[in-house]
Amino acid sequence: MLGIKQADAGMPDTGIYFQWGDFLIQFGNLVVIATMVVLFILALVIPFPHGKTRK
Amino acid sequence: MTADRGPVSAAEDGEARFSTWTGKTRGWALRRLPPDKLLPEGQPSYVSSWIYVFGMGAVAAFVYILGSGAVLALNGPTWFHVSGLGRFINSTHLWSVELFFMFMVIHLWGKFWMAAWRGGRALTWITGMLAFVVSIVTAFTGYLLQTNFDSQWIAFQAKDALNAVGVGAWFNVADLGQILMWHITLLPLAVAVVVALHVVLVRMHGVVPPLEAATSDAQLRSAAPIPAVDGEDMK
Numbered sequence: 001m002l003g004i005k006q007a008d009a010g011m012p013d014t015g016i017y018f019q020w021g022d023f024l025i026q027f028g029n030l031v032v033i034a035t036m037v038v039l040f041i042l043a044l045v046i047p048f049p050h051g052k053t054r055k
Numbered sequence: 056m057t058a059d060r061g062p063v064s065a066a067e068d069g070e071a072r073f074s075t076w077t078g079k080t081r082g083w084a085l086r087r088l089p090p091d092k093l094l095p096e097g098q099p100s101y102v103s104s105w106i107y108v109f110g111m112g113a114v115a116a117f118v119y120i121l122g123s124g125a126v127l128a129l130n131g132p133t134w135f136h137v138s139g140l141g142r143f144i145n146s147t148h149l150w151s152v153e154l155f156f157m158f159m160v161i162h163l164w165g166k167f168w169m170a171a172w173r174g175g176r177a178l179t180w181i182t183g184m185l186a187f188v189v190s191i192v193t194a195f196t197g198y199l200l201q202t203n204f205d206s207q208w209i210a211f212q213a214k215d216a217l218n219a220v221g222v223g224a225w226f227n228v229a230d231l232g233q234i235l236m237w238h239i240t241l242l243p244l245a246v247a248v249v250v251a252l253h254v255v256l257v258r259m260h261g262v263v264p265p266l267e268a269a270t271s272d273a274q275l276r277s278a279a280p281i282p283a284v285d286g287e288d289m290k
Contacts, residue, residue: 032157040161043105050103 088259095258102262109162110257116155117250121243123148128239132202132231152194159187171263179256186249193246196238199228 016027073082126144127135135141163183172180195213199206210228217223227233 032153036157036161036164039157040106040164043109043161043165046105048103048105 093258101265106165109158113155113158116151119151169266176260182249182253189245193242196234199234
């Protein structure tokens with residue numbers, strides 16, 4: 001229209017969405033939630049390095 | 056007020072007793088949070104697990120948020136639109152917030168599944184939840200300060216909700232100056248105070264042991280016994 005691209009005008013990208021029935025989630029939010037779940041599981045199963053002797 | 060009475064008198068058990076309000080406050084604080092509990096040399100063996108690092112990870116992210124936020128605030132709310140360095144600082148400010156919330160949520164999951172409110176730690180749990188809620192409000196005001204169409208869209212969606220609950224006149228999301236002040240002064244201060252209180256409470260009560268731990272609380276049992284009546288020294 002005025003030669004201004006959407007990104008230049010600060011317009012947010014519409015993004016990628018996934019929908020299962022009534023459940024709708026944006027791709028970025030899904031990545032954040034999945035990352036947290038993975039980190040939580042890894043924190044439970046990966047052994048903690050033992051540096052100094054603890055009481 | 057008695058002039059002939061010294062500020063400190065010897066107690067029956069030889070422990071220093073206090074008569075002034077400052078001395079009594081010091082005595083109360085030292086008994087509830089002695090230096091070896093405030094800044095411990097070690098932690099119980101059950102703390103040697105990655106699930107225990109996310110709370111301090113959130114604190115580390117919060118420290119970076121405060122530092123990058125100070126740089127952004129000192130340069131004004133539009134600086135990051137016109138400066139390469141500003142855009143970088145603004146991006147790291149956002150990503151440290153993402154890390155702050157991710158670490159805080161994992162910390163919340165870990166503490167929920169080990170019922171971390173056990174052993175008189177209810178106030179620790181409550182301050183943690185309070186820190187989460189105040190942080191959400193702080194992050195919300197940050198999204199309003201992007202000064203782009205995204206922040207405009209968020210503001211004009213949020214104003215309807217805030218007007219519906221009757222606070223829109225005092226917390227006006229369409230007022231950039233007001234939201235800027237909330238975001239760089241009151242709300243970060245509130246998060247910092249609640250997080251500091253949360254950490255102090257963790258130091259006072261010790262890190263919560265796992266549910267399967269045989270001992271109920273090794274750290275507390277090894278520390279000096281706390282008198283049954285908290286206000287004993289205030290008499």
